[in-house]
Amino acid sequence: MKYVYLDYNATTPIDPTVHKAMEPFLKDQFGNPSSNHALGQQAAGAIDQARSQLADLLSCQAEELIFTSGGTESSNLAIQGILPQSGKSNPRHLIISAIEHPATVEPANSMCRLGHSLTVVGCDREAVVDVQEVAKAIRPNTSLVSIMHANNEVGTLQPIHAIAKLCRSSGILLHVDVAQSLGKVPVDVQELGADLLTIAGHKLYAPKGIGALYIKKGIGLHPLFFGATQEQGLSPGTENVSQIVALGAAAELAQNRLEADSERIGKLRNLLEVQLKDGSGNRITINAERAERLPNTSSTNFPDVVAVELLATVPELCASTGAACHSNTTHISATLAAMGISEEVARGTIRLSLGRHTTETQAAYASEQLLGAWRGLSGC
Numbered sequence: 001m002k003y004v005y006l007d008y009n010a011t012t013p014i015d016p017t018v019h020k021a022m023e024p025f026l027k028d029q030f031g032n033p034s035s036n037h038a039l040g041q042q043a044a045g046a047i048d049q050a051r052s053q054l055a056d057l058l059s060c061q062a063e064e065l066i067f068t069s070g071g072t073e074s075s076n077l078a079i080q081g082i083l084p085q086s087g088k089s090n091p092r093h094l095i096i097s098a099i100e101h102p103a104t105v106e107p108a109n110s111m112c113r114l115g116h117s118l119t120v121v122g123c124d125r126e127a128v129v130d131v132q133e134v135a136k137a138i139r140p141n142t143s144l145v146s147i148m149h150a151n152n153e154v155g156t157l158q159p160i161h162a163i164a165k166l167c168r169s170s171g172i173l174l175h176v177d178v179a180q181s182l183g184k185v186p187v188d189v190q191e192l193g194a195d196l197l198t199i200a201g202h203k204l205y206a207p208k209g210i211g212a213l214y215i216k217k218g219i220g221l222h223p224l225f226f227g228a229t230q231e232q233g234l235s236p237g238t239e240n241v242s243q244i245v246a247l248g249a250a251a252e253l254a255q256n257r258l259e260a261d262s263e264r265i266g267k268l269r270n271l272l273e274v275q276l277k278d279g280s281g282n283r284i285t286i287n288a289e290r291a292e293r294l295p296n297t298s299s300t301n302f303p304d305v306v307a308v309e310l311l312a313t314v315p316e317l318c319a320s321t322g323a324a325c326h327s328n329t330t331h332i333s334a335t336l337a338a339m340g341i342s343e344e345v346a347r348g349t350i351r352l353s354l355g356r357h358t359t360e361t362q363a364a365y366a367s368e369q370l371l372g373a374w375r376g377l378s379g380c
């Protein structure tokens, strides 16, 4: 079966250029970067180059980046590495938003189990976090605020610059998860003003299982794993050289293509949304439509149908649903719930996320198929 892949926020295919760059490190250039001989030093040099490529994309210094196993490790390290291991003698306070990825929510919850405290700030109907809410949540013992740059489900971009200003004036560190925004919109650490950034390679046309954490110069984290001194001792263990090289190549590619990609993909996403709305007499609606959002993401509500059933009738289309049904109950995603979207609407929500390889033909095919399936199931 030939698939139409509209799930780029879940993961992206490895770009051929990225694959070409990493391949030698899976074959002849297999040295351990800690070895002093030629093969080892070639690997070490390749890691240095990848760090510089990623630093260029983010406008930071190479030594402010460490490579990790992915977005989840990066966010765990940022949150658990800042707060003390026990909150008993020195309880600290942490602020996150209600639309964060589990990679942020769960380490925050684990900090609460250690005796620290947590405030979860809400968002509006467009999934925008209110800066004033964050300001109100700040306590004398607040150590860290963690807010994502772009939401993975509806694509809303957050007012990170304003939140960073607030954090700076209150002497609080800011962690920003840029897993979804990097490569889709400009992500410049100087402009964002963040202290820590989570990066996930597989959202950026690099392989799964590689990521990075930006740590602003001067910020000290304590490690979660202990071993040798690789990655400043914060992600110890022999480096995943081929994947690090891949992330570097993906970062360089993203930098070169960002403007053209986001313009082309944004036009296709808009076209898809117009086709869905027009074809349904405006009965299909778009979440966070008025918000500043990622150019590739469309969170669409199909009325009077269950999204999983709708997608099951179009098996060649790869997309995600916003709610999972378990027997008679529906689990709405935390993001849709925080936006105030009802269970009934969320049941029919499908996330369509486009990418570098999406064509106009594919977008048109997807809208036709979805509209046909929706009409069939809903009787409209």
Ligand SMILES: Cc1ncc(COP(=O)(O)O)c(C=O)c1O
Residues within 6 Å of the ligand: 009, 010, 069, 070, 071, 072, 073, 101, 103, 148, 150, 151, 152, 177, 179, 180, 200, 201, 202, 209, 210, 211
């Ligand atoms: C916003 C966001 N943060 C973090 C992650 C986790 O990244 P990884 O899959 O590399 O652990 C994801 C992946 O889905 C994500 O969308």
